[in-house]
Amino acid sequence: MNDAADKNGMGRESAGNERHGKTMVEAINRALREVMEEDERVVVIGQDVGVDGGVFRVTDGLIDEFGSDRVIDSPLAESAIAGVSIGMALNGLRPVAEMQFSGFSYLAFAQVEGHAARLRWRSRGGLGVPMVVRMPYGAGVRALEHHSESREAFYGHVPGLKTVIPASPRRAHALLHAAIRDPDPVIFMEPKALYRSFREDLPEAPDEAEIGRARIVQQGEALTIIAWGAMLRPVLKAAARLAEEAGEVAEVIDLETIAPIDAPAIADSVSRTGRLLIVTEAPLSYGPAGEVAMRAIEGAFFSLRAPICRVTGWDTHVPFFAREQSYLPSPQRIFDAARELLKH
Amino acid sequence: MNDAADKNGMGRESAGNERHGKTMVEAINRALREVMEEDERVVVIGQDVGVDGGVFRVTDGLIDEFGSDRVIDSPLAESAIAGVSIGMALNGLRPVAEMQFSGFSYLAFAQVEGHAARLRWRSRGGLGVPMVVRMPYGAGVRALEHHSESREAFYGHVPGLKTVIPASPRRAHALLHAAIRDPDPVIFMEPKALYRSFREDLPEAPDEAEIGRARIVQQGEALTIIAWGAMLRPVLKAAARLAEEAGEVAEVIDLETIAPIDAPAIADSVSRTGRLLIVTEAPLSYGPAGEVAMRAIEGAFFSLRAPICRVTGWDTHVPFFAREQSYLPSPQRIFDAARELLKH
Amino acid sequence: MTILLAEPDPAFEPFRLLDRDGSLRDEAAVEPDIAMVEEMHEAMLRARRVDERLLSLQRRGDLGTFAPVKGQEAAQIGSISCIGDEDWFVPSFREMAAALWRGQSLVDLLVATAGWNEGLATRQDARNLPPAIPVASQLPHAVGIAHAGRLRGEESVVLTYFGDGATSEGDFHEALNFASVLNAPVVFFCQNNGWAISTPRARQTGSRTLCQKAHAYGISAAQVDGNDLLAVRAVTREAVRRAREEGRPSMIEALTYRMEVHTTADDPTRYRDDDEVEKWRARDPINRVQALLKARDQIDDEMIAALESQIEDEINKAWDDAKEQIRELEDGVPDAIFDHVFREPTAELDRQRDLFAKLERRDDG
Amino acid sequence: MTILLAEPDPAFEPFRLLDRDGSLRDEAAVEPDIAMVEEMHEAMLRARRVDERLLSLQRRGDLGTFAPVKGQEAAQIGSISCIGDEDWFVPSFREMAAALWRGQSLVDLLVATAGWNEGLATRQDARNLPPAIPVASQLPHAVGIAHAGRLRGEESVVLTYFGDGATSEGDFHEALNFASVLNAPVVFFCQNNGWAISTPRARQTGSRTLCQKAHAYGISAAQVDGNDLLAVRAVTREAVRRAREEGRPSMIEALTYRMEVHTTADDPTRYRDDDEVEKWRARDPINRVQALLKARDQIDDEMIAALESQIEDEINKAWDDAKEQIRELEDGVPDAIFDHVFREPTAELDRQRDLFAKLERRDDG
Numbered sequence A, B: 001m002n003d004a005a006d007k008n009g010m011g012r013e014s015a016g017n018e019r020h021g022k023t024m025v026e027a028i029n030r031a032l033r034e035v036m037e038e039d040e041r042v043v044v045i046g047q048d049v050g051v052d053g054g055v056f057r058v059t060d061g062l063i064d065e066f067g068s069d070r071v072i073d074s075p076l077a078e079s080a081i082a083g084v085s086i087g088m089a090l091n092g093l094r095p096v097a098e099m100q101f102s103g104f105s106y107l108a109f110a111q112v113e114g115h116a117a118r119l120r121w122r123s124r125g126g127l128g129v130p131m132v133v134r135m136p137y138g139a140g141v142r143a144l145e146h147h148s149e150s151r152e153a154f155y156g157h158v159p160g161l162k163t164v165i166p167a168s169p170r171r172a173h174a175l176l177h178a179a180i181r182d183p184d185p186v187i188f189m190e191p192k193a194l195y196r197s198f199r200e201d202l203p204e205a206p207d208e209a210e211i212g213r214a215r216i217v218q219q220g221e222a223l224t225i226i227a228w229g230a231m232l233r234p235v236l237k238a239a240a241r242l243a244e245e246a247g248e249v250a251e252v253i254d255l256e257t258i259a260p261i262d263a264p265a266i267a268d269s270v271s272r273t274g275r276l277l278i279v280t281e282a283p284l285s286y287g288p289a290g291e292v293a294m295r296a297i298e299g300a301f302f303s304l305r306a307p308i309c310r311v312t313g314w315d316t317h318v319p320f321f322a323r324e325q326s327y328l329p330s331p332q333r334i335f336d337a338a339r340e341l342l343k344h
Numbered sequence C, D: 001m002t003i004l005l006a007e008p009d010p011a012f013e014p015f016r017l018l019d020r021d022g023s024l025r026d027e028a029a030v031e032p033d034i035a036m037v038e039e040m041h042e043a044m045l046r047a048r049r050v051d052e053r054l055l056s057l058q059r060r061g062d063l064g065t066f067a068p069v070k071g072q073e074a075a076q077i078g079s080i081s082c083i084g085d086e087d088w089f090v091p092s093f094r095e096m097a098a099a100l101w102r103g104q105s106l107v108d109l110l111v112a113t114a115g116w117n118e119g120l121a122t123r124q125d126a127r128n129l130p131p132a133i134p135v136a137s138q139l140p141h142a143v144g145i146a147h148a149g150r151l152r153g154e155e156s157v158v159l160t161y162f163g164d165g166a167t168s169e170g171d172f173h174e175a176l177n178f179a180s181v182l183n184a185p186v187v188f189f190c191q192n193n194g195w196a197i198s199t200p201r202a203r204q205t206g207s208r209t210l211c212q213k214a215h216a217y218g219i220s221a222a223q224v225d226g227n228d229l230l231a232v233r234a235v236t237r238e239a240v241r242r243a244r245e246e247g248r249p250s251m252i253e254a255l256t257y258r259m260e261v262h263t264t265a266d267d268p269t270r271y272r273d274d275d276e277v278e279k280w281r282a283r284d285p286i287n288r289v290q291a292l293l294k295a296r297d298q299i300d301d302e303m304i305a306a307l308e309s310q311i312e313d314e315i316n317k318a319w320d321d322a323k324e325q326i327r328e329l330e331d332g333v334p335d336a337i338f339d340h341v342f343r344e345p346t347a348e349l350d351r352q353r354d355l356f357a358k359l360e361r362r363d364d365g
């Protein structure tokens, strides 16, 4: 897996004392530092983002460098963090707000859905809300209840929002730059299981990243596997085993931008492979896989040789950590599903 | 259309002085009255639900009959309406909470997602939250911004919630009885475009309604059209025209329960018709159609003769009322999509 | 020595300057700036007449739902007149009088109320936000705008409006707390008009006064007679000064009354007595200013009549223009619904727009 | 006459009974019920030792994240001891001491902290809610429970806990306002431990005291020395009495200190000084009670040592039992994740459970 992952821009596992490259936490921190240096309109706001450097240390050191005017330790109130950020964006700043965990972002949802996503539209282009809402999400880190959810579909379903999920330190670095540059609100979901799980070298200047484009991580012909965030790693493991044991090479796509979805990329790949497997850690019903599937159907139906398959979390809450792995899609489940697809 | 609608349990248009049957508002009011008479644990809570009888008059007269202890005019605070209802449910009552418009229900989302949907699971069955959250939703009534959204997918994606949408007065009557009887939280979304648009006779005792079952509104062989709520009426119009102009009879299914979704009903119909059209007024991306489609793919892929098609709202906000009809799926758009499907 | 469980504070004394008959309560204390009072009087009268016209146009089906301002003109004009172009106006959904003062075009207002998004087109530099419909949701924006202004070295102040009902929403509290912690130069202006749809103030909250809630965040506050133009202006000016000079937020609770329906979808006879309305009719804020101006020999009935007819002409003209604009919009391309979702349209939205156009063509054919 | 912009109220005087050396501030006023004090002392000591054990088990990898209670034992035991079985305990996430008092099984606590949902299995009739992790989210539940009890003709009271940080959340305000409007018999017990993770009380809100916030809703309130067991108990008893007899909510702000990490994922050296911790170590709530009991000749060091060793045995036994239970759970069916999503499993969930079982079998094979 390490080699495959490396080749595919998924970095290498961080092991022992090895200190090459940056973790995703460090990559995001660096992106924030870079944009704050280059654009003084950028401010960071959230619970514990200042003196503490964020509960995951994502904003470590920023307050020392940029001061407490630009790195705002906020009171404990998610709706106001979003709402105050909207106000700051309306008055010339470029706030990067942090929700401490995505599971608490629902408290800010009315502000995000009702105003961040609508003010440009409401004002017929007169106003704009260039803000980023960062939030760690997803399971796999032995966390408490409400700390492991994966609900990108909520944000993907709101017109006027862009939603982005990086799957590696290098992509996080590039995408956060793009998100902060974007003139419209961007929900930036950070797979916390990847925060420190592997390292990657970062380029001097951030890679170009275009919000709205999926990324082919591994080319192949046998089937298309689409995933994002932390799910990309079990997918690559399964794909490696598939190549090894069955000699079948999967095309692996990192969706990366949840919304607006890259429909052409999905259709293009599926029309070449004829098979589609979607992997997400969200619960099954009304999860994001349905949208990916519809794009394949709308763009490549007659190429489909097998039913589109999804491997997802279950329609249960994420269990406490002893059983977390029973909830999450595993390389084995993905492998099995791929094998099944290849029978057709 | 009137006749077709009548035959299909969609009632008749309310026209002129005709006063047969009940509107959906009256049907819901009657269901509330009946359950409150029969079960003193049932209480109603929300903004303006008491003295005013609700801004749509859904709770008209209840406070006179049951008093202000059981019909609670609440302060203006959605999160607390949901949270206080959860508390009442934990202590032996069966609250029916109203969100004045679904567009404001996001303020209560953290309570609903974080507690209503989880307390039974969290307590390993020791506790339960038998509550109903009623909310008018959907476009078509020339309302203000935030008053026309259709976001059943948000609720459908939350494990531990059931989400129900009635499409006629009679179904509303039956389903609200079932929802209040249910030992778990039920989101009861009321298509406000249907509140007064037609009438239906109600049976003495409410019809049996099983949450989790879709309903075949019209049997057919040419294709399956799945819709719910206010979209069922343009669907039936399009289906009638299809029969008339092309001699093709569509099978029309009212999904009715958004979650848990009735996968077998979907697969069964599609395996007979080979074609599926899904109509919703939600925005396209990450909307509910994706889930319906996946169920058809998982259960009837090899019967599909044409790409699954969806006719939905657009990925825009619902425009102010002068252009509302440009946003909403029309009988024409549905008819065209069906014709297109039938070409395969 | 120790209070075991301290009881809530006593009520505030509402601030008043102008008596109901138009005489000043303390003649010596404050001689008003009469030119300014005249301007404000005109604005109040205009708002009243626009309100009435909107209502009659709505009743005959030309306009959609809106929230009348009648009765609250002094609260709005007395306060909004205290800020300048460099300051920000952050309204709720009933601030038509204040919006007109800030330069809102009457034509736009009519076009928006007729159901066309174009009516809310906002000038980028105007420092006026469009209405915020979700109750209390605009209050955090006011704080963020104020804080950003301060960070960018401006002296600007933010004046934001909300109702009595809004003080029950979490966003109200979170916003006040943020303003206090950040020292944001915001004036939180509450129009306590006695009702939140059918909920009377007494059932909305257990506190004796609403402005008392500000104290919970270390914010100073005042209650003021909201139908007293001069008192509202005096208190707001002081709050604006503190915000501008001392960087301190304040809250003002203006005691006023909604004389009309909540919105055009509402039937107030279901929940309130005519008596109450009549009691407040006697406190009409416009009558009170007119009495003052008459007592000062600044206006007479003839001048009022002339002003009335000038306003009527303005409104007629605006409605004609609005109808013209609506006709143009009706003839225009309906794919405007795809505009302004993002600054740059995404490929996906362009695809949907194309599909829409294709369907429209089919509809026509 | 009129206050133009009234300044926020002055601070409250925190209520105290027990001095730091264990002597009563006013000997004559209240002679404590010594048997009760002994019981509470034992509970505080037990909580302290459980806390320490949880921490050491967590540090060596046997347990997951949790929020230590150290330093807050008097606040929790002094208050929770004021309600009975018919009353409700509605905790936040740091109320381990109070939960043990209410009969929470230590074995369950360990099993839950080891990552097994089974540890939170709740007895249907126990009137104790499981922890609520989203800050302040439990407060509206407390109001609903209290209101339902009242409607059902009970005399029960609800005691709910939250932190200083929680008072910034919208849910806190909405809940207090509802409680006031509904006259719900709730005691809102705030443990102001000085910090919300890294945010000190002073940056959390601009108000002088937190209990002052209750006044904004017409709720009476008191500040109390939260490390003073007797004072906490006296104030809480009065609040419980008012709730029960007069149906009135109250709020109590207990001034205390979190001596440990926020949770085991936290590093407090990043944001606070050792000096502050040391200052509070001198105010240790357990020392203070022990001094009182010693002064009353109720305990001596030997008795304390015996109690300590009894508690240690209890904890050892509980951890052995917990490990046993965990081994059983590990050997059990992992499809327990599908249990209790609904009271009756839906067809859809059964389908998913079957699929899961099939996949598990494949994994094994």
Ligand SMILES: Cc1ncc(C[n+]2csc(CCOP(=O)(O)OP(=O)(O)O)c2C)c(N)n1
Binding pocket: B047, B076, B078, B100, B104, B107, C094, C133, C134, C135, C162, C163, C164, C165, C166, C167, C193, C195, C196, C197, C258, C262
């Ligand atoms: C969050 C939210 N909930 C409910 C509504 C529906 N609603 C519109 S205005 C209103 C009452 C507002 O009362 P108040 O704040 O006193 O303002 P007023 O209408 O009196 O000006 C309600 C409940 C809304 N717009 N937003």
Ligand SMILES: Cc1ncc(C[n+]2csc(CCOP(=O)(O)OP(=O)(O)O)c2C)c(N)n1
Binding pocket: A047, A076, A078, A100, A104, A107, D094, D133, D134, D135, D162, D163, D164, D165, D166, D167, D193, D195, D196, D197, D258, D262
């Ligand atoms: C709604 C919400 N936002 C953020 C968090 C993360 N978080 C957990 S505890 C905490 C601080 C709570 O402070 P306080 O209320 O003072 O309680 P304490 O931890 O001091 O007991 C935060 C921010 C959360 N659990 N819930």
Ligand SMILES: [Mg+2]
Binding pocket: C163, C164, C165, C191, C192, C193, C194, C195, C196, C197
């Ligand atoms: Mg009001």
Ligand SMILES: [Mg+2]
Binding pocket: D163, D164, D165, D191, D192, D193, D194, D195, D196, D197
């Ligand atoms: Mg604290």
